Every structure is written in C-alpha cells, then in structure tokens.
Amino acid sequence: MRHFKTLIVAGLAALSLVTLPTQAATVLLQDNFNTDSAASVLNFNTLNNWTVSNGAIDYIRNGGFGISCFGAGGCVDLDGSTGDGGRMTSKSVFNLLSSETYRFSLDVSGNQRNGAADSFVFGILGIGFDSPSPLNANAPFSTYIWEVSGVSLTAAQLYVETSSADNVGVIVDNVLFECLTCQNNNVPEPSVLALIGLGLLGLGFARKRA
Numbered sequence: 746m747r748h749f750k751t752l753i754v755a756g757l758a759a760l761s762l763v764t765l766p767t768q769a770a771t772v773l774l775q776d777n778f779n780t781d782s783a784a785s786v787l788n789f790n791t792l793n794n795w796t797v798s799n800g801a802i803d804y805i806r807n808g809g810f811g812i813s814c815f816g817a818g819g820c821v822d823l824d825g826s827t828g829d830g831g832r833m834t835s836k837s838v839f840n841l842l843s844s845e846t847y848r849f850s851l852d853v854s855g856n857q858r859n860g861a862a863d864s865f866v867f868g869i870l871g872i873g874f875d876s877p878s879p880l881n882a883n884a885p886f887s888t889y890i891w892e893v894s895g896v897s898l899t900a901a902q903l904y905v906e907t908s909s910a911d912n913v914g915v916i917v918d919n920v921l922f923e924c925l926t927c928q929n930n931n932v933p934e935p936s937v938l939a940l941i942g943l944g945l946l947g948l949g950f951a952r953k954r955a
C-alpha cells in the first residue's frame with residue numbers, strides 16, 4: 746500500500762514536468778510544412794508528421810511550380826503527380842476524451858493552376874470529417890476549422906484527403922490540432938505518456954534501492 750502511494754506522488758511530480766503555463770488551448774499538433782524538404786518534390790512520401798496513402802501528394806517550396814505557400818517555407822499540393830490525389834494521415838496518435846473539445850484547423854487554397862474546382866475533406870479517422878465546398882483554382886488561402894467534442898477514442902489520427910485526380914489539387918498549409926478545454930495538458934500525446942511511464946519506472950527503481 747505504501748509503495749502504491751509512492752508511485753502516485755512520483756506520477757504527480759512527473760506530470761508537473763510537462764505542464765506548461767496556463768493557456769487558452771493545448772496544442773497537440775502543429776505543422777507549417779517548412780522543414781520537410783529543402784526543395785519541391787513530386788510524389789513526396791517522407792513528410793515529418795504525416796504518412797501518405799490512397800494516392801500521392803507533392804511537396805512544394807514556396808514559389809515552386811508557380812504555387813504560393815501560405816508564406817515562405819513549404820506546403821502540400823494534396824493531388825500529387827500520379828493522377829490520384831492522396832490522403833495525409835498524422836503519424837501522431839491522440840487519446841481523445843469525451844469531456845473535452847478539440848479543434849482541427851488548416852489553411853487551404855485552390856490549386857492555383859487553373860484546374861477544375863477541387864474537393865477536400867479533413868477529419869479524424871474513426872470519428873468523422875468536415876467537407877468544405879469545392880475550392881475554385883484561384884480561391885485564396887482560408888482557414889478551415891472543425892471542432893469535435895463528446896467523443897472518446899484512443900489512438901485517434903488526423904487526416905486530410907482529396908478526390909482530385911488531375912495532378913493539381915488544393916494547397917494545404919499550417920495544420921493545427923488543439924484541445925480547447927484541456928487544463929494543464931491533461932491530454933498529453935502518447936509519446937509524452939511514454940516518457941512519464943519511463944520516469945515512473947526510474948523513480949520506482951530508485952525508491953526500491955534506497
């Protein structure tokens with residue numbers, strides 16, 4: 746019983762290490778696509794934070810192929826160059842709690858290359874998605890927001906996908922996934938949970954030895 750108590754105290758200490766100052770929302774994933782590659786790459790499949798499936802995407806450096814990203818840096822043409830637009834799925838998985846509200850937002854423009862209007866969807870696998878109206882080629886960047894609450898799901902993954910199949914798709918930049926209601930980062934990413942677990946193990950062993 747006493748040992749159990751010790752573990753709880755150790756857990757609280759470990760949690761306090763990853764607690765950030767009070768803020769309005771807890772950022773769970775943020776990606777501006779600025780460091781994935783130094784150059785534009787067609788049919789790119791090594792994004793830092795996303796896996797590509799169900800087709801292909803192109804990685805764009807600002808100005809590449811005549812495409813403007815949201816600013817300097819990089820972004821994604823959601824329809825690569827294989828005639829089959831792709832799906833990006835987050836490598837990070839999230840433990841979503843039904844008591845919290847989450848917001849998934851991203852900046853998206855039209856294809857910028859005079860192609861037909863393009864559809865896209867973005868959402869969370871296993872929960873649902875938002876499907877904005879198709880974007881005309883010259884539609885400027887706008888921020889699209891989808892909020893979800895009252896759902897409980899472990900290993901939730903974000904995704905963005907297009908049905909475009911003509912090699913020119915919507916341009917995606919600045920993905921942000923936040924918990925709007927979480928206090929004190931009480932929904933850490935699994936990677937952080939793992940670190941806490943390791944910390945607990947270490948502290949447990951240290952206590953035993955002492």
Ligand SMILES: [Ca+2]
Nearest residue numbers: 777818819918
């Ligand atoms: Ca960017």
Ligand SMILES: [Ca+2]
Nearest residue numbers: 803824825912
């Ligand atoms: Ca393309």
Ligand SMILES: [Ca+2]
Nearest residue numbers: 909911913914
């Ligand atoms: Ca298209």
